[in-house]
Amino acid sequence: MSAANITVISAKPVVLPAPGRGTDLQVRVSAPATGGDLPVVVFSHGFGWSMDGYAPLADFWAERGFVVVQPTHLDSRTLDLAAEDPRTPRIWRYRIEDLTRVLDGLDTLEATVPGLRGRLDRDRVAVAGHSWGAQTASVLLGARVLDSGGVPGEDMSDPRVKAGVLLSLPGLGEDLTPFAAQHFPFMKPSFDTMAAPALIVAGDHDQSHLSTRGPDWFTDSYVYSPGNKSLLTLFDAEHSLGGVAGHQVAETTDENPARVGLLQQLTTAYLRSALFPGDTSWKSAATAMETDLNPLGKLQSK
Template sequence: MDDTFGSESGSRGADGQEPVGAPGAVVSVKPVVLRAPGRGVDLQVRVSAPAIGGDLPVIVFSHGFGWSMNGYAPLADFWAAQGFVVVQPTHLDSRTLGLPAEDPRTPRIWRYRIEDLTRVLDGLDVLEAAVPGLSGRVDGSRVAVAGHSWGAQTASALLGARVLDADGVAGEDLSDHRVTAGVLLALTGLGDDLTPFAVENLPFMRPSFDGMTAPALIVAGDSDRSPLSTRGPDWFTDPYTHSPGSKSLLTLFGAEHSLGGIPGYEVAETTDESPARVALIQRLSTAFLRSALHPEDASWQAAVSALEEEPSPLGKLASKSDQDGHGRGGR
């Protein structure tokens, strides 16, 4: 089988066609600073964009716990080379900021994270102007959010996920109409299965996905066992199972929380390094985002059809539509 879905050496997609275009030159600028009154420190952002081209869609990416705008090069660089403007804010929990646990902002960091993404959307014009040659080339009407782990939870709020209080009542709706779709990587599941530590210390980890209606690609590893949950890896499939609307679930075989190494190349946190697995995420997420932000683009439909015809040894894909209310697939 000569394809990048099942082989590290393949150069073509599972449908026999190039699933993404040849990578283009990328311009990356950091730090771009957005004023953030009341946050304690202004928001630092990295912006990566194709060197040429216009009408560029935007991906706002939220990093996992402790990371920063400097991480996730396997995704950010790839997406930018494929024609997206990728914006990566540094959240307050980043190790680069050294916020002490006793800082009064700590209990609300999950909210500051969401506000960071909203602030990025509010400041797209500032970010565009900060990158040489980018002005006038960004299409601010086509925006997606993405994130990994805690970053996926952060991004999910802009797609309509809400936090339940102690009585099970959904909190404030923090969704943003400017966001069209999302890619949610290793997004944690329902709060009914938290460990005692998580229940006591992480009360914001009680999501409701009932309102997460926006289209999303959810990526989970079938070997991802969280110390915060009493369940196994299927916990990470909850966002797909319990959300309405058009959703797709990519389950990666043998993948742990880093999903093969998306935070970076050869980083210590990656215990399941797999270039082939990362390549699958790169290509499928790009096809999904292109189709979600360009309704006339058939990249995603082609990728799904190809996997139906020739299943990948790296993972399986399930999907459901607005009308389904349930998954199909299991390939």
């Protein structure tokens, strides 16, 4: 769908009841004002962010025919959860449950957002996320969290999710720094069972203080997961990939509108082809990347 003359409606906060969470789940819903059978993308924000971030992606996708749902997780700075709060050690699981709760609550979202009723296509659902949000989304695609003995934990994948877009997804847990291993023990993923299709995006200058390795740490999900994956490596990109969280955001150390523009175009093409069999958007975009030798990045698939 072209973005020409497309009006986007956005509603927030839309509240989903969340018994046992301590506070109900607030989400933002963005959608084109017209059209039906709209695919859904549930987006998980990075640490400290909220439903108000990531406009460069959420708005772009909504302008092109997707309904984008952005939950505010408990780690958001807008909620100011205390470090000693008993929920803190379990926040990573609450995050995953937030995404599942959104999928369970699509009827409520349709009924609450003006003009949205009857327009969602529940058979075309994707998840996306950035940083910690990418780790959250990856679990619904089949990734597992290893316990202290290296045994995969609970399978929390969701068959309703057909594909994912994973931005700056942290890698394997054996490469954590001592600080990260102590404070973030849940950062021990196994990608062996992450079988759902996904586009993984990594910056080749993304040096994390949580890892003892270099930027290639962020490609582990591509290397160690089963096939039907694509990896977009963005040249000179750091953790914010040029500014996906927002325009002129303080945390963005590598602001680059052209890089974000490429990411917008490629993620949209990927989502359309992943959710609509027969759509050739991704094939065309991949061919163009290979043919033109794009100076902003490279693409590979398996």
